[in-house]
Amino acid sequence: MGMAEVKSDSYSNSPCEVILYKEFCDFKKTIQTKKRSDCIKARNDLLTATGTCVADNSVLLSFRGIQYIKLFRSYCKGIAFPQDKCNKVSDCLQIAFGKFGKKLFCNMKNLANQCYERAKKTCSVADQYQDVLINRAFPAVCTSNKKFHTIKRPVLPSCSHH
Numbered sequence: 697m698g699m700a701e702v703k704s705d706s707y708s709n710s711p712c713e714v715i716l717y718k719e720f721c722d723f724k725k726t727i728q729t730k731k732r733s734d735c736i737k738a739r740n741d742l743l744t745a746t747g748t749c750v751a752d753n754s755v756l757l758s759f760r761g762i763q764y765i766k767l768f769r770s771y772c773k774g775i776a777f778p779q780d781k782c783n784k785v786s787d788c789l790q791i792a793f794g795k796f797g798k799k800l801f802c803n804m805k806n807l808a809n810q811c812y813e814r815a816k817k818t819c820s821v822a823d824q825y826q827d828v829l830i831n832r833a834f835p836a837v838c839t840s841n842k843k844f845h846t847i848k849r850p851v852l853p854s855c856s857h858h
Contacts, residue, residue, distance in 0.1 A: 802843055
């Protein structure tokens with residue numbers, strides 16, 4: 697556990713979306729082995745790094761979060777994310793962002809919200825995710841008759857192999 701504790705301290709004042717950016721390449725490298733133990737390690741390291749963070753930009757955080765989920769699901773089949781009993785949280789984000797995770801679909805707010813309501817029965821952190829997406833990200837970008845919101849800039853770093 698020593699390493700994770702040190703890591704988390706160095707980010708203590710960073711917003712969640714910044715931590716997700718900084719952690720991405722390590723996370724990706726770890727799960728690419730497709731080993732269950734590596735997937736769980738990457739997931740736990742991420743939980744430690746983001747444990748006490750606060751979002752500055754909930755829209756950017758949501759867009760980064762969906763990319764993590766898509767990546768984790770492609771390499772770590774059958775393992776709950778972001779933590780045990782919380783797979784529904786990933787489903788809820790997927791509802792809001794659709795298949796490719798590139799657009800936040802404004803008309804999916806209610807469906808995603810209902811999904812979070814169900815997720816809260818088994819997942820202790822579901823309400824935090826619900827708050828970021830439903831109460832902050834959606835209202836920030838889904839104004840008037842807007843159908844969806846996209847982010848132009850790259851959401852996460854492209855990881856070069858060291």
